[in-house]
Amino acid sequence: MKKIERSVLYHIVWSKPMIHAGPELGVSGTGLKKICQRHEIPIPPQGWWAKLAAGYKLTRPSLPIATAPSLERVTIGSRRYLAEGGTGPVTPRVNCSTIVPEAKPLALPAWIERTEAALRARRPDEQGIVRLKRKSAPRVSISADSIDRLTRFLSGFDVAIGEQGWKLESSDEGLCVLVGLEPVAFAIEDRLSRKLHQPTAAEMAEQARRKRLGYSFLSDTPWPKYDHAASGEMAFIVQGSVNDGLRRKWGDTSRRRLEHALPSIIESFAEHAAAQITEREHWAERKRRWDEQAARRRLEEExxxxxxxxxxxxxxxxxxxxxxxxxxxxxxxxxxxxxxxxxxxxxxxxxxxxxxxxxxxxxxxxxxxxxxxxxxxxxxx
The missing domain is CATH 1.20.58 (Methane Monooxygenase Hydroxylase; Chain G, domain 1)
Known part of the structure; x- marks a missing residue:
């Protein structure tokens, strides 16, 4: 984790593109942009470096005075840290050596057995999807044919989080991974395939009836444009913040299956835990400043x-x-x-x-x- 002066970071972001400056500081270009916004540091607009390379004479804005003294010191650190109690020093990058077994293990952890039993007891919906939403189970929306595959993936996932020393915890968002003391929720879903709807005889008859009666307030096509159905392609989603610039979703592709992404998924939990802590601390600081301003306004009004x-x-x-x-x-x-x-x-x-x-x-x-x-x-x- 690095601590630098606000003025130093201002000169860095105006000396080179953020896509290059960010990795040098241990964050992504998007992450560096958000850090600058939080610390009220102006950043180069889109097209700035292209115009500069083309010979345009451009004038960069000056660094404004910060609205709070706390903004003068900027903390930049890799998001790959986890803390006992929510904050702490940077820890080494997680290393996942677990692979998903090719066959269903004979003995499964209790939470996976409960998840599998609950999914098999449910009836698929019209799209062929079985959905599970419980505090003590992960959020799941998959096809009935993928339950065995899900069980194998979760068994590898359970071993991998145990390898990191993490635990599972029930929550309103479903089962979470407890990274240190920071819960990170996740979900597994089946990607839906889409194809043009082929109208049935009953739908065609309904269309003819509407045209005959002149129901102008009703559509002439009483059927959906597309049909959606389970594709059998699984995707894993880390339900972290959507504004932290981190990857949140992995799935089957033409080159590799979801199972091969397990190390990347495990690594992302440490990153998302760190991002959640950072975001919570950021909003806590902003709330503290808002409360101070509100208290000052109340005193002035009194x-x-x-x-x-x-x-x-x-x-x-x-x-x-x-x-x-x-x-x-x-x-x-x-x-x-x-x-x-x-x-x-x-x-x-x-x-x-x-x-x-x-x-x-x-x-x-x-x-x-x-x-x-x-x-x-x-x-x-």
Missing amino acids: ERRLNQTRLKVAEDVDGVLGQIAMLGRVIDHISGLVDIPDELAAYQSWCDHQQQELHGQVSGRGLVNRMIRAGVLKSTL
């Missing part, structure tokens, strides 16, 4: 509302002070009169009482109580 409340309290206090000053002027005016009738004296007394009450509202304790009611301060009681 501060804004608090300031608005403080201003409202200040406006209210200013209004009370204005009333106190007004009442004081009225009291002084009445006191300056030569002849004060009893009614005016009573009013002066009321103004004085009212002024005292208002003074109490904006005194030390009264002002604190007002701020507590407004939410500017918290009560200590």
Whole structure:
């Protein structure tokens, strides 16, 4: 695993095509592109190197400032690592020496016996496919004629994962391979063959009836364009992330059968486990940054509302002070009169009482109580 500065990686990807730079760093060109995107590093657009070779004068964009300090250090490592606990140092490339037996073994592991029994107990669908979807069995969709072959392949697969020290674990995605502590799900399916549908006599009669009645809202061909059926060609699928650039599917070809791809399949489990860990850590980091930004926005919003409340309290206090000053002027005016009738004296007394009450509202304790009611301060009681 390599750790380099973001600026160094920027100069690397602009010095040579990613298809060459990636393998030198231990990843694919696609993987290097995704690393650059995660670390906000601009990459050459499509056709950049061809234009450069043709003599065009091109200007590369400058490296923008990273939005987070954590993006300044880039970790680039081969995906071929597995960790106790999900993260850890790079381990050597897995080495699978197991081959698929040509004959069904006399003794099979319990999980393979359960899988075979469940498949034989099921009835094939209209395409000739037998499907199995259980927590304690791999996801399987194969033809009934391929069950024996599947059993032989799974027996070799079981020996191969045991050779790596891995185990099997039940999950909602079906049976998974536990690489270290990282579960990687898989599935086995039969490739469907496709051929043009040959309409039956009943379908032809239905077509004639529709044309005769003029059913314009219905198709003139009441049958599917193609028929799909089991081909007998098996394919193995690692159900890892679809965005990590890793190979996920192996199958029968004109040159070799699926059984010969077992070493490559076993190797891919270590790669997919590493990719899953990397992707999970990436999204955990992004979630942490999102949470920090959300928390910062909440604090800013709370501060804004608090300031608005403080201003409202200040406006209210200013209004009370204005009333106190007004009442004081009225009291002084009445006191300056030569002849004060009893009614005016009573009013002066009321103004004085009212002024005292208002003074109490904006005194030390009264002002604190007002701020507590407004939410500017918290009560200590």
